[in-house]
Amino acid sequence: MPELPEMETYKTWLASLIGGRTITNAMIQREKSINIPAGKFMKAVTNQKIQSISRRAKYLIFQLENGSCLLLHLMLGGWMFFGKEEDKPDRTIQIQLSFGDRHLFFIGLRLGYLHLLTPEAVQAAFEKIGPEPLDPHFTLAAFQQRMQQRRGILKTVLTNQEVLAGIGNRYSDEMLWHAQLRPDQKAGHLDNQQLARLYESIRFILHKGIEQGGYMEHPLHVGDGKTGRYQMYVHGRENEPCPRCSSPIRKEEISSHKTYFCPRCQY
Incomplete structure (x- = not known):
C-alpha cells in the first residue's frame, strides 16, 4: 500500500503535470471506485480546473475550481499513470481523467477510491487522523x-x-x-x-x-x-x-x- 513518501511523490509530480489544467473528460470503468453515480460524477468534474493538489496522511486531495474536491486513497494495490493513450500500461483502468490528449489513469482500485466531496466532507474524513510526522510543529x-x-x-x-x-x-x-x-x-x-x-x-x-x-x-x-x-x-x-x-x-x-x-x- 502506498504510504506517506509515495503519496508525497505523487503529489509533487501531479502538481507539475496537471496543476492548473482543466479536466476535459472523465471515464468510469468501475463505479464502486467512486461515491456517486458515474454520469453525475463525470458531469461534475468535466471542464473543472485542478486548482491545487495536497496530501494528508495517505490521501491526495484535488481541489477543483468550483470548490469541490476529489479525495483519493489508493489502498492496497492502487497506483496511477499519466500519459497518452498509447503509453498507458496494459492493465485494467478503473478511472480515467483526461487533460486533452493526456490522461491520468487510476489502476488497481479494487479497494481504493476517488470520491467527489465538499471541503467540509473532506475535513470530516480527516477528523480522527493523527498529526503529520514531518510537520514542523510536531515536536x-x-x-x-x-x-x-x-x-x-x-x-x-x-x-x-x-x-x-x-x-x-x-x-x-x-x-x-x-x-x-x-x-x-x-x-x-x-x-x-x-x-x-x-x-x-x-x-x-x-x-x-x-x-x-x-x-x-x-x-x-x-x-x-x-x-x-x-x-x-x-x-x-x-x-x-x-x-x-x-x-x-x-x-x-x-x-x-x-x-x-x-x-x-x-x-
Missing part, C-alpha cells in the same frame, strides 16, 4: 507525550493512523530498524532517549523515502526516473544480512502484519 515533546499514552506494541502504534499520519507496514519496519528498537515491545515502556531516537528515525526515513521517490515499482509517466528509487533496509529482506550487523533479517507476523527486523541489533 519531540509532542511525540513523546503521544507515544507514552499508548499501551500497544510499537509496530501497531506506528501504523495506527489515529496516532501518526501516513506510516504503514513497510516504513514502520524501516523506522524501527533505524532506531534499533524491536517492533514487538510496548510503546509506553520506552524511555525518553529511546523515544528521541525513534522520533529522529521516523523523520529520517520519511525524508529519505520522499527524496528517493518512495518504493513504488510503477513509474508515473514515461521518462519518470525518480519514482521507486527507495531501497528498503529490512522490509521484504528475510534472511538477507542486516545492513548494520550482518545478522539474518527475520520475518514474523505481528498484529496481522508481515514484519521484518534484525533480532540482534534491534532491542
Whole structure:
C-alpha cells in the first residue's frame, strides 16, 4: 500500500503535470471506485480546473475550481499513470481523467477510491487522523507525550493512523530498524532517549523515502526516473544480512502484519 513518501511523490509530480489544467473528460470503468453515480460524477468534474493538489496522511486531495474536491486513497494495490493513450500500461483502468490528449489513469482500485466531496466532507474524513510526522510543529515533546499514552506494541502504534499520519507496514519496519528498537515491545515502556531516537528515525526515513521517490515499482509517466528509487533496509529482506550487523533479517507476523527486523541489533 502506498504510504506517506509515495503519496508525497505523487503529489509533487501531479502538481507539475496537471496543476492548473482543466479536466476535459472523465471515464468510469468501475463505479464502486467512486461515491456517486458515474454520469453525475463525470458531469461534475468535466471542464473543472485542478486548482491545487495536497496530501494528508495517505490521501491526495484535488481541489477543483468550483470548490469541490476529489479525495483519493489508493489502498492496497492502487497506483496511477499519466500519459497518452498509447503509453498507458496494459492493465485494467478503473478511472480515467483526461487533460486533452493526456490522461491520468487510476489502476488497481479494487479497494481504493476517488470520491467527489465538499471541503467540509473532506475535513470530516480527516477528523480522527493523527498529526503529520514531518510537520514542523510536531515536536519531540509532542511525540513523546503521544507515544507514552499508548499501551500497544510499537509496530501497531506506528501504523495506527489515529496516532501518526501516513506510516504503514513497510516504513514502520524501516523506522524501527533505524532506531534499533524491536517492533514487538510496548510503546509506553520506552524511555525518553529511546523515544528521541525513534522520533529522529521516523523523520529520517520519511525524508529519505520522499527524496528517493518512495518504493513504488510503477513509474508515473514515461521518462519518470525518480519514482521507486527507495531501497528498503529490512522490509521484504528475510534472511538477507542486516545492513548494520550482518545478522539474518527475520520475518514474523505481528498484529496481522508481515514484519521484518534484525533480532540482534534491534532491542
